Amino acid sequence: MSNTPTLKLALFDLDETLLHGDSDFEWTQFLISEGVLDRAGNEAKNAEFLAQYNAGTLDIDAFLACQLAPLTRYPRVQLDAWRQAFVATRIRPLLGAPARALVRRHRDEGAVLALVTATNSFITGPIARELGIEHLIATIPAWDGERFTGAARGTPSFRAGKVERVEAWLESLGSWWGAFDETWFYSDSHNDLPLLSRVSHPVAVDPDDTLREHAGARGWSIISLRD
Helix, strand or coil: CCCCCCCEEEEECCECCCECCCHHHHHHHHHHHCCCCCHHHHHHHHHHHHHHHHHCCCCHHHHHHHHHHHHHCCCHHHHHHHHHHHHHHHHHHHECHHHHHHHHHHHHCCCEEEEEEEEEHHHHHHHHHHHCCCEEEEEEEEECCCCEEEEEECCCCCCHHHHHHHHHHHHHCCCCHHHCCEEEEEECCHHHHHHHCCCCEEEEECCCHHHHHHHHHHCCEEECCCC
């Protein structure tokens, strides 16, 4: 009888999955509340982008051009200070006990953990650390050595781009999908169907209507992480 340990990989979407909210949306609202962005126009545009994402019509390039622009206007020390306050006031209250327990269970089982999100890594880096998730696969805002440029570097971690980015990350670890006996991905959104379809255990978390229908038709697990 083999004593070889089972190799496990657990991937987690962030927004409306582990987080009871959308970190991109909350970041813009935070900057508006701090007076960094004017409310007129930005608030409506923020809501419009969120609606487009939910409808599956989001132009990721247009979204990133808008979302990354504020990072170019301020020195890193100021951005870091805002981000620290943002995580404390806007994000921690949205990270419920069930989400933290799910991550902890997979970690205790020895799985390799990664947060896989379309939201940029400047915002999501501290959230991954807050959750105790070692690896982060996120859209990367380009940095010229002194300031953010306003562009994204490489493939955005969005839709099929998530699959591409996960596979590149696994290759960087000297690994690949087939190295794992069991793989999980947790998501709320139909935008994540490409990656959900790639793992052995796709899990729909408080899913949107399209994902709920898709998951039900294929016998995927459907769970809730709401308190």
